[in-house]
Amino acid sequence: MDQLAGDSQANLSIEEERKIARTFMGRIEWEMIVIGLGQVIVWVATWALVVNNLIPLWGGFIIATVSTACAYLPSHAGQHGHLSGKHQNLDWLNTFISQISLIPLAQSHHILKATHMKHHAHTNDPRKDPDYRHSHVDNWLQSAIQIQNQTGEGGLIEVVEKLSKEDSKFAEALEKGGLVGFLFFFAQMTVAVIYPLETLLLWWVPRKLAVSYLGIIFSYEPHKDLPTGRYKDTRFWTNGLPRFINHSMQIHVMHHMYPRICHFDEPKAIEALKPFMIARGIPGAEKIPEKLRFNPTISI
Amino acid sequence: MFTKLLELFFDHITNWGLVWFGVVFWGSIFNAALFFFLGGANNLVLIVLPYLFGLLLGLMGKFKGWSWIN
Numbered sequence: 001m002d003q004l005a006g007d008s009q010a011n012l013s014i015e016e017e018r019k020i021a022r023t024f025m026g027r028i029e030w031e032m033i034v035i036g037l038g039q040v041i042v043w044v045a046t047w048a049l050v051v052n053n054l055i056p057l058w059g060g061f062i063i064a065t066v067s068t069a070c071a072y073l074p075s076h077a078g079q080h081g082h083l084s085g086k087h088q089n090l091d092w093l094n095t096f097i098s099q100i101s102l103i104p105l106a107q108s109h110h111i112l113k114a115t116h117m118k119h120h121a122h123t124n125d126p127r128k129d130p131d132y133r134h135s136h137v138d139n140w141l142q143s144a145i146q147i148q149n150q151t152g153e154g155g156l157i158e159v160v161e162k163l164s165k166e167d168s169k170f171a172e173a174l175e176k177g178g179l180v181g182f183l184f185f186f187a188q189m190t191v192a193v194i195y196p197l198e199t200l201l202l203w204w205v206p207r208k209l210a211v212s213y214l215g216i217i218f219s220y221e222p223h224k225d226l227p228t229g230r231y232k233d234t235r236f237w238t239n240g241l242p243r244f245i246n247h248s249m250q251i252h253v254m255h256h257m258y259p260r261i262c263h264f265d266e267p268k269a270i271e272a273l274k275p276f277m278i279a280r281g282i283p284g285a286e287k288i289p290e291k292l293r294f295n296p297t298i299s300i
Numbered sequence: 301m302f303t304k305l306l307e308l309f310f311d312h313i314t315n316w317g318l319v320w321f322g323v324v325f326w327g328s329i330f331n332a333a334l335f336f337f338l339g340g341a342n343n344l345v346l347i348v349l350p351y352l353f354g355l356l357l358g359l360m361g362k363f364k365g366w367s368w369i370n
Contacts, residue, residue, distance in 0.1 A: 148368040182310070185317060185370070189324040196332035199325075208368070 017276045021258045024269040026086035029077050029262040033093070036074025036101035042067040043104045043202075050198055061201040068104040068206040072214050073247055073263065075101045079113040082262045099180070105207050106184035110177030114170050118163055120259060123233040124226055130159055135219035147215035148208060214247075222252040226283065230257070236284030243292075251292065253282055267292035321370050322358015327351035 043064055050060035077083055078098025084090035099109040115130040122128035124136070133155055134147040150156040164171035192199040221237045234253040243250055254266040254273075261269050270277070270292055277285035313320070330350030338346070361369040 149366065151367040182313065185313070185321070189321060192325045192328045196328040197336065200329050204325075 012276055012279045017273065020272050020276075021261065021269065024262070024265045024272075025258070025260045027262060027265070028085040028087065028090070029082040029264060031264050032074040032077035032262075033083055033097055035070055036078075036097045039067040039070040039074075040100055040103055043071075047198070047202055050202060051195060057197065057201055060198075061206065064104070064202040065206040065209050068210040069213055071101050071104045071210065072218075074098065075105075075107075075109060075112060076116070077263060078109065079116050080259050082260075085262075104203070105210060106188060106203070108177030108180035108184075110173045111181065112177075114173035114177070115160070118170065120256065122228075123256065124223055124228045128159065128163060130156060130163075131219045131223070132159070134215045135223040136225070137220065140216045140220055143216050143220035144212035147211055147219075217246045217249040218252070221246075222249060222256075231277075231280040231282050235282070236288055251288075253277070253284070257282075316362070318361040318367070318370060319355065319358035322354045322356070322361060323351055325354070326357050326369065327354030330354055 046055075046060045046063045046067070049055045050057055055063075074083075075098040078094040078101070081091070081094050083093045083097050095109055098113075102109060102112070119129055119131045124132065126132050126136070129135075133150055134143045137143050137146055160174070164174065188199065188203065191203070221239070222234045226233050226235060234256040236250060236253055238250050239246065248263065248266065251266050251270055254261060254270050255263070257273075257277075258269070270288065271290070274285065274288065274290075277288075327350050330353050331347070334346065334350050357369055360366055
């Protein structure tokens, strides 16, 4: 890989860029399978411990909030097929693990996958990017609030209706995911009747906090104030915190360049592709450190 | 017949789901909170009041577009 990266100094063509990027694609991202199943196990165990009075509700609330914050990333990997890698016979893993992982967030894999693919196809386009309304705001607080209301007065419905008219497969995916949405809708009401305060503090509040946190680090920080365009729509950013506290979204730009590269391989891919990123004018690329491992990319 | 009923049910939930969510979900939570802070109540008003607040929240959710309540 170092050799490849070294050779590419002189050749910054798109073919060379793709050749290097391809070397990071195709593996099964087992780390995301572990995180996806692990956080659900923690979440369910927290419920069991609280309901049986083995830990206090406030303690369960803290654990559930942290574990729920880790629920989306494995689903995201499943949406992009990272959980099966190049093994087509394992494609079911993507849907299965993603949907299991999304239980604490009470979301449908099919709906999130459909809207996320549209986000990739139309990043920062106000008419077609489903994430536009919580990424193009003035500050992170607005983003955190806006993402909670996106299916209400937030305006996402208009975007989704437009996309559904243009793409029947998108509409089908939403319909398929809608059934899971109904299931979560009734599950929450049922559990709330039996365990009201537990449902509030182990499910509803943690998922609201997690969704706001995810909206800020996944959408607002990487995309705010940026135009459309493959090399212009995402930026490197930092808030000084270690990368893993931000789900490594400081380097989200790598994901938008090559969504098939697994999340855990993005640092190595960035090191190899840094000359291309600088040459293409990706925002912040010239400031990234030579080595990206456990550092918070605070040199930005 | 069953399909038609199912369709009507899903249509109803699509349009009025937030209101039901307000009554059942938030009503149960308000009721539990009231019980937690005031103890058991034999007063019918105190039993019904949390669910009325839930209904009110659900109606606000539907007509003001407050999807965050769900």
